Amino acid sequence: MPKSKRSRVVSLTQTDKKGREGKEQLYTQAKECVEKYQYAWVFSVENMRNTYLKQVRSEWKDSRILFGRTKVMAKALGTTPEDEAADGLFKLTKYLAGNVGILFTDHPADVVKDWFESYVKTDFARAGVVATRDFVVPAGQIYSRGGDIPADDDVVMANTLEPTLRQLGMPTRLKNGIVTLDNEYQVCKEGETLSGHQTRLLKMFGVAMADFKVKLVAYWSKTGEVTEVEDSTAVVAESAHTTSIHCHLISNSL
Incomplete structure (x- = not known):
């Protein structure tokens, strides 16, 4: 029997509201983390792999990693001295651009730097990656x-x-x-x-040319100071070229 071509009424009662709810959740989590932890680090990721990011989360389970909409996180932290969530925190928000996230932790700066400098995972390259050798x-x-x-x-x-x-x-x-x-x-x-x-x-042929790395950009401490870790301008410019789909994938997992 042929299918009817008549217009059908489609109910939208099951429309996914996760977009707005996700933003509100991310905003609330960032606010709570500022109160709970001593440090907030902005980091960027090279050659994003969800599997390796989950490993990082597991290793730092006594801390908190937020990876999602940078505008929402910036709004939660505050972009001016008048609306910042804690003293000096607004200075950190200028680094929230591109494919970046925030690590909230109580571990001292030297411990964080040493761990992330040593954490490198080699994987197969994806289209758009630059070849590291012939x-x-x-x-x-x-x-x-x-x-x-x-x-x-x-x-x-x-x-x-x-x-x-x-x-x-x-x-x-x-x-x-x-x-x-x-x-x-x-x-x-x-x-x-x-x-x-x-x-x-x-x-x-089993040739891996991509290294998953977490690059630390800058961090804030409850003393009110913000410290750059490296040439953050170059890091932010590089991360801005990374596809925004990664942000969407990770933010959905929050």
């Missing part, structure tokens, strides 16, 4: 690591993957059931921005 697959039989390790320590590339390699731009062919290249193939050059095809090839 990667060239030698001519001849192709191995699973693409020549990155000696052939004696490697295994041959499965012939079922040959069509995928060709689709991603590698001029491969099957020779007696073996995936081969007539000439060496350069997947990427150091310093170039990687495309989606390049990152897929790098992942197929």
